Amino acid sequence: MNRTLIPWIVLAVAIALPFIAGDYWLYLLALAGAYGVVSVGLNLLTGLSGQISLGHAGFFAIGAYVSTIAQLKYNVPFPLALVLAITVGWLIGLGVGFPAVRLRGLYLAIATMAFGISVERGLYHFKAITGGPYGLTVNPPQVMDFAFNTPSRMYFLVLAIVVVTVLFVANVIKRRPGRMLIAMRDSELAASSLGVNVPRLKVMAFAFSASLASLGGALYAPIINFISVEHFTLWLSITFVSMIVVGGLGSIAGSFLGAAFVVVLPELLRGFGGHHQLVYGVAMILVFVFWPTGLIGLLQKSFDWAASLLLRKGPPAAISEAKRP
Amino acid sequence: MDQAVINGLAEGSVYALLALGLVFINRITEIATFAHGEVSALAAFVGFTVFHSLHAPFAVALIVSIMAGAVIGFLVERIVIRPVQTSGPLATVVVTLGLFFVIHGLVKLIWGPDVRPYPSIFGEGTIRFGETAIAAQHLGVLATAFVIAMGLAAYLRWTRTGLALRAIPQNRFGAALIGLNLRRLTSTAWIVGSAVGAVAGVLIAPLTFLQPNMMQSPIIKAFAVAALGGMNSLVGAFVGGLVLGVIENVTVLYIPTYLKDTIAFLFILIVLLLQPEGLFGKQRKEKV
Numbered sequence: 001m002n003r004t005l006i007p008w009i010v011l012a013v014a015i016a017l018p019f020i021a022g023d024y025w026l027y028l029l030a031l032a033g034a035y036g037v038v039s040v041g042l043n044l045l046t047g048l049s050g051q052i053s054l055g056h057a058g059f060f061a062i063g064a065y066v067s068t069i070a071q072l073k074y075n076v077p078f079p080l081a082l083v084l085a086i087t088v089g090w091l092i093g094l095g096v097g098f099p100a101v102r103l104r105g106l107y108l109a110i111a112t113m114a115f116g117i118s119v120e121r122g123l124y125h126f127k128a129i130t131g132g133p134y135g136l137t138v139n140p141p142q143v144m145d146f147a148f149n150t151p152s153r154m155y156f157l158v159l160a161i162v163v164v165t166v167l168f169v170a171n172v173i174k175r176r177p178g179r180m181l182i183a184m185r186d187s188e189l190a191a192s193s194l195g196v197n198v199p200r201l202k203v204m205a206f207a208f209s210a211s212l213a214s215l216g217g218a219l220y221a222p223i224i225n226f227i228s229v230e231h232f233t234l235w236l237s238i239t240f241v242s243m244i245v246v247g248g249l250g251s252i253a254g255s256f257l258g259a260a261f262v263v264v265l266p267e268l269l270r271g272f273g274g275h276h277q278l279v280y281g282v283a284m285i286l287v288f289v290f291w292p293t294g295l296i297g298l299l300q301k302s303f304d305w306a307a308s309l310l311l312r313k314g315p316p317a318a319i320s321e322a323k324r325p
Numbered sequence: 326m327d328q329a330v331i332n333g334l335a336e337g338s339v340y341a342l343l344a345l346g347l348v349f350i351n352r353i354t355e356i357a358t359f360a361h362g363e364v365s366a367l368a369a370f371v372g373f374t375v376f377h378s379l380h381a382p383f384a385v386a387l388i389v390s391i392m393a394g395a396v397i398g399f400l401v402e403r404i405v406i407r408p409v410q411t412s413g414p415l416a417t418v419v420v421t422l423g424l425f426f427v428i429h430g431l432v433k434l435i436w437g438p439d440v441r442p443y444p445s446i447f448g449e450g451t452i453r454f455g456e457t458a459i460a461a462q463h464l465g466v467l468a469t470a471f472v473i474a475m476g477l478a479a480y481l482r483w484t485r486t487g488l489a490l491r492a493i494p495q496n497r498f499g500a501a502l503i504g505l506n507l508r509r510l511t512s513t514a515w516i517v518g519s520a521v522g523a524v525a526g527v528l529i530a531p532l533t534f535l536q537p538n539m540m541q542s543p544i545i546k547a548f549a550v551a552a553l554g555g556m557n558s559l560v561g562a563f564v565g566g567l568v569l570g571v572i573e574n575v576t577v578l579y580i581p582t583y584l585k586d587t588i589a590f591l592f593i594l595i596v597l598l599l600q601p602e603g604l605f606g607k608q609r610k611e612k613v
Contacts, residue, residue, distance in 0.1 A: 052418050099598055105414035106357050110552050111597050113545065114590035121587045234541070238422050245419050278430025284423030288416055289408045 014159055018152040026151040028263050033158040034219040036259035037165050039243040041212025047250030049205045050185035055112030056240045058119035059089050059210040061232035063217025065130055068138050078141035082218050089214025090207050097206030101199040116237050123229045135228025138221045158219055242280045246287050248294030257295045327457045329574045335463035337570015338470030342525035343547035344562035346518040351556045352494045353514035356417045360424035362544025364519050365526030367428050368394035370436055373535055394523025395516045402515035432537045443530035466528045473524055474563050549593040
């Protein structure tokens with residue numbers, strides 16, 4: 001079986017889904033798509049360049065509020081509001097990214113955590129604009145006269161943006177910037193001696209990741225129709241980290257799997273009384289201790305196993321393992 | 326103003342104790358645990374249950390809390406940390422964040438989300454010093470924090486284990502070479518650090534009430550303070566904690582309460598920008 005077929009199959013299934021699944025599941029999947037966009041951005045930062053951010057809920061909130069306020073108060077059309085959200089996220093990411101040049105590992109985690117919490121408090125402080133704890137009601141996005149006012153329409157909108165994002169990020173990873181990032185993650189010194197401008201690359205990676213988080217936020221707001229300060233806490237930042245870890249570090253498909261895991265799990269555990277955080281935590285630890293490639297690694301392995309059974313070629317070869325960075 | 330300073334010292338001594346535990350663990354193991362606050366909250370909850378359900382005297386509950394902290398610290402290191410001990414900062418950050426979720430979830434699962442009053446260890450009275458009245462509570466917290474810090478210093482200064490614990494951050498390789506049992510000492514660091522954290526939990530519970538989220542804001546500040554000391558300076562962590570507490574409580578006189586945390590963070594961001602390894606930290610040099 002040809003591996004290049006898989007993305008097309010996934011896309012076909014994704015397009016067919018609205019004709020099968022109920023509105024509630026479409027809503028959940030759209031949510032997973034929005035989180036997935038953030039998760040891809042974070043994965044680029046953490047999985048590829050090895051920087052840890054605990055402040056992505058801040059960028060997510062910035063995207064959500066910028067696009068919502070632009071549409072509500074200034075009647076900016078939706079596509080422009082998205083672009084605005086991405087741009088603002090990118091600019092603030094540049095600003096916050098400067099510490100990234102000097103800080104490493106744990107210190108970067110602390111600094112970004114401080115940023116995330118400051119955004120949360122800032123939203124509270126400027127409640128005249130943001131609604132603070134009372135929140136803002138978000139209208140369905142509208143392009144020309146077409147309103148994305150049903151779950152299936154929203155789903156297709158998110159799907160389209162997810163596809164564009166995935167293509168874009170896949171290209172970034174495959175080409176020069178991605179290779180430079182991986183070189184930098186493995187050894188900053190070696191990378192810089194080969195001509196990689198490490199500080200610039202770090203700031204750029206951070207800003208890019210931040211702009212994707214903002215885009216995710218701008219999608220998130222219309223999906224859930226309502227945003228308030230309580231949605232954008234430190235918990236969310238940590239949940240983003242758990243998405244990429246559980247899904248698979250450094251993998252685009254893994255990012256979306258992780259996002260889906262985080263969105264769908266609470267639904268499956270509803271009878272359990274909403275203790276999903278406990279399960280996220282256990283999953284994060286288990287994955288890191290026992291299965292560092294995450295859900296995507298698990299999927300790949302079972303896929304290889306199934307393929308080898310079908311083709312009767314004996315046990316799966318370790319090719320997929322060897323290919324992974 | 327005086328009152329604000331005293332409140333600040335009391336609150337700050339809790340940050341200081343939490344930061345002390347963090348730094349203590351980090352010096353030996355090079356792991357900063359994001360689960361530290363939740364460990365201390367869990368210990369405080371255990372003590373509360375002993376006090377409330379078994380009607381044990383408060384002193385017993387206190388000792389149970391501290392022992393619970395030590396046991397949790399031991400278990401955490403043995404079960405979760407040891408497998409990723411050498412896997413680098415990403416692994417340890419992620420795993421301790423996972424632990425943060427797990428312990429938080431456990432506390433919520435066992436005790437529920439309710440907010441409960443926690444009895445003060447030091448009573449409700451006030452003590453007068455000339456003009457100013459100081460709540461016995463605040464004075465007690467401050468005094469306890471000092472005693473614990475002094476105890477820790479004495480432990481490091483005058484015991485054999487303390488000597489070993491001081492040797493490790495100076496030269497890990499050398500310490501292993503002269504026959505120090507790094508595994509045992511790592512375990513010791515987690516036990517002592519978590520027990521110190523448990524004290525912080527018991528001290529702050531009467532101020533914030535006992536609830537699953539009670540450690541969220543203090544632990545973040547403890548992290549910030551510990552980072553100022555480069556995650557390595559015990560003195561820096563303690564003094565930094567007190568200073569941060571005072572700064573917060575004095576600035577709150579002039580700005581809205583909910584911006585209190587933001588001030589602290591801006592301060593920390595600026596310090597980290599100017600001095601990436603912390604104010605008291607040593608500059609790290611890289612070998613080619």
